Amino acid sequence: MRRFRLRKLVNVTMTVVCGLAVVVALVPLVSLLWLVIKKGVAGLSPEFFTQLPTPMGVPGGGVGNAIVGTLMIVAIACAIGLPVGIGAGVYLAEKGDGRLGRTVRFTSEVLAGVPSIVIGIVAWGLVVLPMKRFSALAGGVALSLIMIPTVARASEELIRLVPRSLREGALALGVPEWKTSLRVVLRTALGGIATAVLLSVARVMGETAPLLFTSLNNQYWNLAPDQPTASLTVEIYDYAISPFRDWHQKAWTAALVLLLLVGLLNLGARVLSRNRLGGAS
Amino acid sequence: MTAAVKIDVARLDAWFGRVHAVKGVSIQVPERGVLAVIGPSGCGKSTFLRCLNRMHELVPGARAAGRVLLDGDDVYGGSVDPVLLRRRVGMVFQRPNPFPAMSIRDNVIAGLKLNGLPRDTDEVLERCLTQAALWDEVKDRLGGSPLALSGGQQQRLCIARALAVEPEVLLMDEPASALDPIATARIEELIHELKERYTIVLVTHNMQQAARTSDLTAFFYLGELVECGPTEQIFTNPKESRTEDYVTGKFG
Numbered sequence: 001m002r003r004f005r006l007r008k009l010v011n012v013t014m015t016v017v018c019g020l021a022v023v024v025a026l027v028p029l030v031s032l033l034w035l036v037i038k039k040g041v042a043g044l045s046p047e048f049f050t051q052l053p054t055p056m057g058v059p060g061g062g063v064g065n066a067i068v069g070t071l072m073i074v075a076i077a078c079a080i081g082l083p084v085g086i087g088a089g090v091y092l093a094e095k096g097d098g099r100l101g102r103t104v105r106f107t108s109e110v111l112a113g114v115p116s117i118v119i120g121i122v123a124w125g126l127v128v129l130p131m132k133r134f135s136a137l138a139g140g141v142a143l144s145l146i147m148i149p150t151v152a153r154a155s156e157e158l159i160r161l162v163p164r165s166l167r168e169g170a171l172a173l174g175v176p177e178w179k180t181s182l183r184v185v186l187r188t189a190l191g192g193i194a195t196a197v198l199l200s201v202a203r204v205m206g207e208t209a210p211l212l213f214t215s216l217n218n219q220y221w222n223l224a225p226d227q228p229t230a231s232l233t234v235e236i237y238d239y240a241i242s243p244f245r246d247w248h249q250k251a252w253t254a255a256l257v258l259l260l261l262v263g264l265l266n267l268g269a270r271v272l273s274r275n276r277l278g279g280a281s
Numbered sequence: 282m283t284a285a286v287k288i289d290v291a292r293l294d295a296w297f298g299r300v301h302a303v304k305g306v307s308i309q310v311p312e313r314g315v316l317a318v319i320g321p322s323g324c325g326k327s328t329f330l331r332c333l334n335r336m337h338e339l340v341p342g343a344r345a346a347g348r349v350l351l352d353g354d355d356v357y358g359g360s361v362d363p364v365l366l367r368r369r370v371g372m373v374f375q376r377p378n379p380f381p382a383m384s385i386r387d388n389v390i391a392g393l394k395l396n397g398l399p400r401d402t403d404e405v406l407e408r409c410l411t412q413a414a415l416w417d418e419v420k421d422r423l424g425g426s427p428l429a430l431s432g433g434q435q436q437r438l439c440i441a442r443a444l445a446v447e448p449e450v451l452l453m454d455e456p457a458s459a460l461d462p463i464a465t466a467r468i469e470e471l472i473h474e475l476k477e478r479y480t481i482v483l484v485t486h487n488m489q490q491a492a493r494t495s496d497l498t499a500f501f502y503l504g505e506l507v508e509c510g511p512t513e514q515i516f517t518n519p520k521e522s523r524t525e526d527y528v529t530g531k532f533g
Contacts, residue, residue: 165378169439172336173392173446174368183395188382 033259040256043249049257053219053235056244063254065221066230069136070261072223073215073231074205076140081147082197086186088148089155089193094181096156105156112149119145120210128214136222136229139215143204150203154196158189191272198269202262208233232258284311286350287480288333288450293347295328295337302328304504305347310497315472315481317495317512319488320527325504326484330452333482334370335363351450368396371448375455377435379427379442386423388438392446405445413441414471433464440471450480458486469494488528492516500524 047062054061088108092101123142128134162185170180186193216228217238232254239251288310295303303325310316318326331337332345335356349356356366379388387394389409390402406423410416415437419430427438436456443451453472457465465487472481472494485491491498492512499509500523508515508524519525526532 163378165374165376166380168336168339168372169374169378169380169442170391170395171339172334172367172372172374173395173442174364174366175392175395176364179395184380184382184391188380190382 036252036256036259039249039252041253043253044256048253052221053230053250056242056247059246061250063230063232063235063250063257065218066232066235066254067257067261069215069218069222069230070205070232070258072225073136073139073143073211073229074201076136076225077143077147077204078197078201080140081144081151084144085148085151086155086193088152089159090181090186092152092156093159094185108149108152111145112153115209116142116146116207117209117212120212120214123210123214131226133226134214134216134228136215136225136227139211139229139231140225142210142214143207146204146207146210147200150200151193151197154200155189155193158192158196159185161192162188195269195273198265198272202265202269205262205265206233206258208237212237232261284313286310287312287314287352288482289348289350289353290329290333291348291350293329293332293345293349295325295332295345296343297328297340298342302504303332303345306501306506308499308506308509310480310482312480313476313478314497315476315483315495316497316499317491318482318484318499318501319486319491320501320507321532322486324501326501327454329501330372330454330482330484333450333452334367334372336367336372338363368392368446369448370450370452371443371446372452373436373440373443373454373456376459377432377439379430379435379438381426381428383427384424385419385427385430385438388427389441389445391442396446398446409441409444410438412444412475413437414467414474415441431464433460433467436460436464436468437471440468440475444475448479450482451475453481453483455484455486457490465490488516500527502527 045062047060049062049067050064051060051062052065053063088104092105095101096105120142123138123145127138127141131138166188167180167185170184171177175184211231211234215231215234217234218228218230222229236251236254236258239247239254242248286309288308290306290308293303293306294301306325306329308316318329320326328337333349333356337343337345345357351366351369355361356370379385380391383391386406389406390400392398393400393402393405407416410419415434418434419425419438422429427435430438436459440451440456457468460468469490472483475481483491483495495512497509498512498515500507500515500519500521502523508519508521510520515524516528519528
């Protein structure tokens with residue numbers, strides 16, 4: 001009987017401890033969201049999304065060019081990172097059991113662990129130095145280096161989940177192996193890969209360090225990939241370290257806009273994966 | 282046997298790594314004949330089947346030796362492209378394996394599309410689904426997912442898919458073992474119709490199925506061909522006592 005009571009006591013205690021851990025984990029998240037929303041909402045207006053930044057002391061203005069810039073840099077990162085990442089994933093899943101495969105897998109794990117500021121330096125050396133100028137391209141290269149390992153690993157795992165019987169079914173039709181890999185196996189895994197890609201895009205969209213000395217910043221509209229380009233994250237950084245109160249306000253509002261963008265992408269990923277699991281139709 | 286020999290297997294050996302799965306098997310299948318391969322699990326019948334369209338060699342560590350002639354040409358000859366061979370020797374698997382990311386329609390014509398073979402796809406679609414006795418059931422939902430079909434329908438879809446590349450031989454690896462008796466009966470009916478045009482090699486665990494559908498039956502045991510002969514003779518008057526014990530249910 002005493003045993004039983006002790007066990008119940010331990011049970012209740014552990015339940016309370018676990019509940020507390022959940023609260024502790026949620027507090028930073030909720031307070032972060034609350035803080036960004038509370039401080040950011042004050043500066044929110046339609047102009048904030050559409051106008052250029054104003055010089056110090058001039059009221060109004062927005063971060064329209066930074067939103068466009070972020071989208072452009074991320075688009076460049078996708079153009080480079082997705083073919084390489086998904087291609088590497090296909091290779092690892094189909095032929096990756098040899099020595100080269102193990103080397104690629106190890107390298108991509110190391111790459112995934114490299115601090116993003118170091119990735120920025122690499123992109124600076126690879127693109128900015130030879131071009132002799134900061135550019136959206138350099139920023140895109142830096143972000144693509146961050147995307148490649150995560151996309152490659154996710155693609156590999158999702159492709160490995162495709163049943164062997166589907167491969168055999170295609171091969172038995174006299175379909176060459178490479179076409180089987182791309183048009184049957186990869187196509188079957190594509191829904192899951194799309195989800196992984198969206199999450200990875202959401203992650204690189206929030207990167208600041210790799211952009212500081214690659215795409216730099218720009219006070220004007222820019223759609224040329226070989227020019228310095230504004231991005232939301234660098235804009236937030238520049239506004240936040242400035243000594244001016246109204247710029248601080250802009251930093252908060254820009255942070256809120258970035259959070260909304262990232263949140264939308266995550267939501268999209270969720271919808272995609274739910275549709276996939278929802279299955280048949 | 283008056284018909285021409287379609288498949289001529291002589292002294293075929295197959296290995297998985299060190300495991301000797303098929304040992305010195307020789308069998309001849311006449312054109313438009315149905316050969317049923319029976320035997321207990323692990324006796325090498327599936328491996329034998331996979332050697333006929335060189336699917337066997339896709340497994341790492343697998344190899345085969347011996348001679349397999351298709352219309353007199355060695356399928357293991359140096360100039361033979363296994364990809365092209367598999368278009369002549371189609372295959373249906375144990376579990377239905379329609380491509381889930383494609384519609385019913387795209388599944389049937391997948392072999393043509395992926396191989397870039399120019400055909401009148403609507404004609405092929407209707408002809409193959411009709412041959413596979415599936416047309417009436419799916420003609421109103423060709424754009425739908427194959428996963429919404431029942432297991433038996435999925436298997437007939439896979440047969441239609443195999444027929445679309447116009448093979449000469451159809452290999453069937455226990456095509457009905459995952460299906461219920463009614464779906465099984467439909468597949469067997471289908472085999473009867475298909476043998477008008479195709480040479481069929483059918484691996485099965487089900488001896489009644491072998492007796493009902495085939496002209497020839499081969500009994501495999503532990504990788505060896507124990508006996509091969511006309512189906513009626515194998516089931517009523519086998520020469521080997523091991524065959525008799527197996528077909529009468531004394532072991533296996």
